[in-house]
Amino acid sequence: MRRLINDAMDRHVGPMRILGSCAGEGRDMFGVLSERDNAQRLTATLVELHPDIAERARAAASAFPATHVEVRIVNAGNTDAYVGAVPADLVLRVGIFGNISDVDLWRTIAATP
Numbered sequence: 001m002r003r004l005i006n007d008a009m010d011r012h013v014g015p016m017r018i019l020g021s022c023a024g025e026g027r028d029m030f031g032v033l034s035e036r037d038n039a040q041r042l043t044a045t046l047v048e049l050h051p052d053i054a055e056r057a058r059a060a061a062s063a064f065p066a067t068h069v070e071v072r073i074v075n076a077g078n079t080d081a082y083v084g085a086v087p088a089d090l091v092l093r094v095g096i097f098g099n100i101s102d103v104d105l106w107r108t109i110a111a112t113p
């Protein structure tokens, strides 16, 4: 995942907006930021349901003061969770398929460019 995120950041020129669904602690994204020196061009919204996990994501974000990271403690299954965070240049849906039904899984894949 980190390699794919890193590649996406390499390909994208200029300001970049990232959205993470079921983002957990955001280890995938923060792991990449820690290896790059242009984190200031990024804006990220992380959607995580569990308050304790979201707090850990916020703590991780504090290591990157140049990057605007918003961690939302909301249900990623509601479209309201994404208001103001889309369109995004990179959408991370990492580790979400264990949390949804098979029908929703296929619908999500079909709806994802």
Ligand SMILES: C[S@@+](CC[C@H](N)C(=O)[O-])C[C@H]1O[C@@H](n2cnc3c(N)ncnc32)[C@H](O)[C@@H]1O
Pocket: 021, 022, 023, 024, 025, 026, 027, 028, 029, 047, 048, 049, 050, 053, 074, 075, 076, 077, 094, 095, 096, 099
């Ligand atoms: C496998 S983890 C994601 C790990 C993340 N990609 C990383 O690298 O740190 C999946 C996360 O989805 C969260 N989650 C499960 N159902 C959710 C929902 N309906 N809305 C938001 N987050 C949810 C869980 O609390 C868990 O933290």
